[in-house]
Amino acid sequence: MSYTSGKQEAIRPCRRDDVDALAGLFARSFRDGKGGGSTELRRYFEDVVFTGVGAGEEPRSRVFTDSTGEVRGFIGIWPRQMQLNGRSISAAVAGSMMVDQPELHPTAGARLLRSFLSGPQDLSFSETANGISQRMWQKVGGSQLSAGSLDWLRVVRPAGTAVAAAQHAFRPAGLMRPLASGFDMLLQRLDRNPLALPAAQDGVHDVEATAADIESLIPELSRTYTLYPDWHTPSLSMLLTHAEAKERYGVLQRRIVLDRNSKPVGCYLFYARRGQIARVLQVLALPEHVGTTLDALFRRAQELGCVAIRGRADDVLLDALVARRCVLFHGASTLVHARDKELLREVCHGTALLTGLAGESWTRFVGGEFA
Amino acid sequence: MSNALKTSIREFVEASFLFREGRNGLTNDESLLAAGLIDSTGILELVEHLETNFGITVEDDEIVPENLDSIDLIAAYVARKQGAKITGIAV
Numbered sequence: 001m002s003y004t005s006g007k008q009e010a011i012r013p014c015r016r017d018d019v020d021a022l023a024g025l026f027a028r029s030f031r032d033g034k035g036g037g038s039t040e041l042r043r044y045f046e047d048v049v050f051t052g053v054g055a056g057e058e059p060r061s062r063v064f065t066d067s068t069g070e071v072r073g074f075i076g077i078w079p080r081q082m083q084l085n086g087r088s089i090s091a092a093v094a095g096s097m098m099v100d101q102p103e104l105h106p107t108a109g110a111r112l113l114r115s116f117l118s119g120p121q122d123l124s125f126s127e128t129a130n131g132i133s134q135r136m137w138q139k140v141g142g143s144q145l146s147a148g149s150l151d152w153l154r155v156v157r158p159a160g161t162a163v164a165a166a167q168h169a170f171r172p173a174g175l176m177r178p179l180a181s182g183f184d185m186l187l188q189r190l191d192r193n194p195l196a197l198p199a200a201q202d203g204v205h206d207v208e209a210t211a212a213d214i215e216s217l218i219p220e221l222s223r224t225y226t227l228y229p230d231w232h233t234p235s236l237s238m239l240l241t242h243a244e245a246k247e248r249y250g251v252l253q254r255r256i257v258l259d260r261n262s263k264p265v266g267c268y269l270f271y272a273r274r275g276q277i278a279r280v281l282q283v284l285a286l287p288e289h290v291g292t293t294l295d296a297l298f299r300r301a302q303e304l305g306c307v308a309i310r311g312r313a314d315d316v317l318l319d320a321l322v323a324r325r326c327v328l329f330h331g332a333s334t335l336v337h338a339r340d341k342e343l344l345r346e347v348c349h350g351t352a353l354l355t356g357l358a359g360e361s362w363t364r365f366v367g368g369e370f371a
Numbered sequence: 372m373s374n375a376l377k378t379s380i381r382e383f384v385e386a387s388f389l390f391r392e393g394r395n396g397l398t399n400d401e402s403l404l405a406a407g408l409i410d411s412t413g414i415l416e417l418v419e420h421l422e423t424n425f426g427i428t429v430e431d432d433e434i435v436p437e438n439l440d441s442i443d444l445i446a447a448y449v450a451r452k453q454g455a456k457i458t459g460i461a462v
Contacts, residue, residue: 107414111434139412140415
């Protein structure tokens with residue numbers, strides 16, 4: 001017996017014929033309505049929801065439909081197999097949650113979230129939750145991971161960073177870039193930049209890496225965490241392929257850090273664009289080389305002309321970030337939920353790798369242009 | 372449907388949503404959604420309250436305005452669910 005009647009608002013798994021509606025919804029929710037008709041965006045939805053990571057498996061991405069059957073909401077869901085303290089658990093990451101005119105569909109967000117959390121996975125998580133989503137997760141027993149909900153920023157060119165930040169809000173501010181660049185160069189020549197980077201440690205160096213190099217190293221370095229993806233379901237190579245194109249952020253840089261014996265001790269991936277703030281996708285390192293790896297990242301970004309480097313913190317990176325004059329601030333939240341409260345406690349008290357390639361940030365929904 | 376049930380729901384709604392909006396009163400048949408008193412977060416809070424305090428399970432497809440949009444509708448919905456539970460009707 002159901003306490004609903006007639007044609008109702010509903011939640012159902014995504015279908016291929018939803019793609020046009022989803023592209024429009026995405027454009028209205030995240031791009032001021034621009035690009036909703038983009039063939040590239042429609043193809044990307046098709047790829048990432050139906051033919052890509054975890055396609056066809058439960059839990060699947062879901063849509064909210066109004067009483068006329070129109071798609072008015074979406075939650076992207078990607079299944080994951082993960083390792084938690086040496087045992088395998090099923091997990092699912094949710095992201096890109098969007099609701100068209102939420103004031104007209106006030107139950108949509110709640111129903112999409114509940115539908116996701118009631119899936120077959122042991123652990124549910126999101127790394128891109130805004131303030132509303134965070135409150136919703138916490139109402140249904142989810143927990144926020146504090147370190148994983150912090151963004152960090154390491155400034156290397158102070159004036160350039162100020163201009164890049166201003167340009168983000170007001171595009172013509174970019175005209176000030178030559179002036180800022182000159183000011184930063186002057187600081188460097190006079191040895192007056194308070195945020196100058198230290199020289200590399202003797203023998204430690206980093207080299208450009210192929211996707212295959214990174215693919216072979218990430219599983220090993222992930223073991224630093226108590227919770228991390230198994231990198232097979234879905235495959236790391238597929239995630240890396242998706243992560244290649246983020247036009248808004250610049251060109252993806254893949255680097256491996258080697259110790260003085262040329263043994264890999266860390267790796268990092270970030271997007272660089274001269275004069276802009278570099279965006280980090282992932283930093284992984286052996287515990288004693290976290291700082292060295294961050295230093296290598298900062299230097300490389302500076303060499304490429306970036307004015308600052310921005311990434312997401314976690315429990316493993318946090319101390320080294322603080323020691324390197326990074327500014328920490330709350331961006332999006334990393335949230336976890338499990339019906340098994342003991343499992344949830346174990347996740348919250350450990351070190352969790354849930355962001356970047358492990359979370360949702362590999363998708364082009366974050367940083368993609370879709371012209 | 373007992374008055375106690377309606378009173379209990381009213382107390383929760385007033386404490387949780389009315390206070391935040393700085394409103395003084397609410398009629399039993401007034402729409403919580405139309406009045407802007409409740410959003411997706413509030414819906415989850417309400418559902419959690421109903422499940423915890425009235426011993427019912429709210430199914431996803433029951434989270435609709437027809438069941439949750441006013442004190443009267445909520446009380447009627449809870450009463451139906453409780454009645455169904457007592458008489459053993461599968462829901």
